[in-house]
Amino acid sequence: MPHAVAVTVNGTSYPREIEPTLLLVEYLRETLGLTGTHVGCDTSQCGACTVLVDGRATKACTMLAVQADGAEVITIEGLAKNGDMHPIQRAFAKEHALQCGFCTPGLMITAVDFLERNPSPSDAEIRHAIKGNLCRCTGYHNIVNAIRSASAEMRQSAGARPKVAAEAKR
């Protein structure tokens, strides 16, 4: 039996009637057509489906869409604001932290949540923070560089730009 839910995604509320078995990632990709969030596995190992749910990086394949009723979700499509890229997006491009780009949205979302909680991480902390996001192309070297580089930029511009994760938490 369909359930009525309203999930706020990237600032817009989407009231929809959905099956209770629908995963959040299916809701995003198939119900709303936001295909920037990817599905890479079915065991919550790869992290390609990571989105922010009420400010916390969440694997959208491990959550039912009905559980997100009333929640604030930010996906990769919502990371840039008015065409202004988030520092993590710029850093990923600058540091060549992506190759095929499939894992990239999940990794950037994980990094955004992490950097808002830990603005000056060590490389070891960065590596620990992203260990739930698998990348088969880059060997993580440049991803670590990108997250470090983004952290510097975010510290410099602190206050100038609203925190994505914190904003979603309200």
Next chain:
Amino acid sequence: MTATTTPTYIGARVARKEDPRLITGEGTFTDDVTLPGMAYLTLVRSPHAHARIRRIDTTAAKKEPGVVAVFTGKDLEATGMLPVFITVPSMSGSKHMPIATDKARYAGDAVAAVVADSREAAKRAADLIAVDYEPLPIVVDAMKALEPGAPIVHEELGSNLVFTYPVKGGDIDKAFKDAEVKISQRIVNQRLIPNAIEPRAVTAKFEAGELTLWSTTQIPHFVQLIAALNLGLGQNKVRVIAPEVGGGFGSKLQVYAEELLVGFLAKTLGRPVKWTEERREGYLATIHGRDHVSDVELAAKRDGTILGLRVRTVANVGAYLQAFAPGIPTILHVFIVPGAYRIPAFDYEMRGAYTNTTPVDAYRGAGRPEAAYLIERMVDRLADEIRMDPAEVRRKNFIAADAFPFNTISGITYDSGNYEPALDRALAMADYKGFEKRRAEAKTRGNYRGIGISSYVEICGLAPSKVNAALGVGWGGYESARIRVHATGSVQVFTGTSPHGQGHETSWAQIAADALGISPNDIEVRHGDTFESPGMGVGTFGSRSLAVGGVAVHKAAEKVREKVVQIGAHLLEASPADVVVAGGKVFVKGVPEKAKNFGDISMAAYLANNLPEGMEPGLEATVYYDPPNFTFPFGTHIAEVEIDGETGRVQIVKYSACDDCGRQINPMIVEGQLHGGITQGIGQALYEGAVYDNDGQLLSGSMMEYHVPTAEDVPPFDLDSTETLTNTNPLGVKGIGEAGTIGSTPAAVNAVIDALSPLGIKHLDMPLTPEKLWRAIRASGEGRR
């Protein structure tokens, strides 16, 4: 005849043109393609590794709400067989239907198909299909599969032997007679699961007699060709699109059952159809890699000189031969086994065996990692045996820099090489000289520290078409490029290569930009659409794209440039020899102030009313480039590891590599390829391995049991390079896509064995997991209690 310009963009760290769409979620991957009225395909897969299909009852499935159609293998025979593109001598080929009709030959072999209005309905119906199986005896181990009395995977072939592939050179008997040292070692190169993070997917529609098929493929043109032939369509009526493809590593280098099925079903059912692989399904139904067991004997002198190498290998090809499978353990493996060394005598016999396991084909490196691992382990075994520095054993046996082009004992010709500088730089980067101090320090912590070297040579640039034919490869090894300059001066490059992370849009634009004297920003590179391509592309695999496809782009751009010069000379009333094309301008040497814009020239080409006498209007060029030889990149990788004496856990504390891939078009991309490749190679050395039980059940059946390296499992990488150009192509480029994977596995394993050598440990099989090392340490009588 035209004035040459110095490279501006070749060699520069140009930002990737691919990135803006990929970092904003705007890229379109195959599963993102959704069409109106689309139906979903689900396959029923055999839970048995070997079983006769007695009967399939689809009655209940057909009644399930939302079901469009249910098929068994017999209903779908019209899709034809899955192709094998390589035939090696004595090969015993298997019949391979998209859906098994008589028996299932591995756990995961498809036996029925359901199409429904939704994924969920298709899955529900698939669960209702009752298959009556008669279980048959199972063979998983390739060695056992070749023993008399083994269960036969394909009865009509009479045995499980796929081929016997012998390659010999020199006098092997004399080598072993003269040997002062003989080393025998079994070398196991375990089966791996590729794990591109994007699962496979296929979407197709059939409209107005035309099939459009989106697929996660590295070879859209081969998919087009086979779909057209098998489905009875003109090739002009099959459009295959490889949109964004989320990694491949060889696993998307196939014409898979699902591609033919989705194409066939879209055509037959008259509505769009999509199939998306689930990860656990992919572990069963997407090809695996490696899986060799080799018995190796090395003959040498006490001074470290290698005299001969004898190898007997069985390669497990799985239940069916896949597209390139016959060529991986043979052409791409056997010939390169001598590696960087002058080996006077060589005797290799490779045999392939069918087993009741998932088919094995190309996985990053494809035959060459197996070769490098084999020879580099043996060199270290020799060094250990004669108590000589492994770096010096390598140096002693290296092919000398002045010996190139070098004819190897296995019968191929290395284009160029200079191995010592790469070794020396890597040794310096790794502070090799200071290592023993660090080993001693680790010992005070109760840990074992080791350092491992790997000096690899590999084969890229597949391949000269005539050589392909001689080796049994059933298609040419060229690549195509078309460059179209529009009237306004905007430029499109169409390439037959099909990247899936390698950044061809950027590198190809750099190559074309230098030839055309414009910025890469003004060049758009398009790929992966068979209706846009020059006609036939071969695709992206075997680190061939740059050395073949990139060179095709260069040649096409040179052709266009030549016409630009001719038109420019005509308009400027100068001799073509004096015309310079640079910075978006065309001018007479020494008179840049009287320049024509690049766009003026292209406009003139299409206005066509003031062109040199006899010149055709328009400004575009198409090139099919067939290389004269392979290329042979090389390098030295050094891993330093510390093993926890208490837990057996390996940490790579430092990783240094000096690679030589000839000229680098974009060093940033080169480094990225190495980072990823090294990580996959470390994955094989330390973490990864497909495990079957004796019933042919894949125990490492999901990402929970199969450990893909995480960010915490690998170190940062310290990279350097040397540049030894190849004469094989005008750019001097060799290829770098697989080098990291080839170089890293032996370096990591050699380091671990070096760490444990004080305990008397001479060899351990991969993956070198904590448990394996813990047991080995304790078995040696050491280790903290």
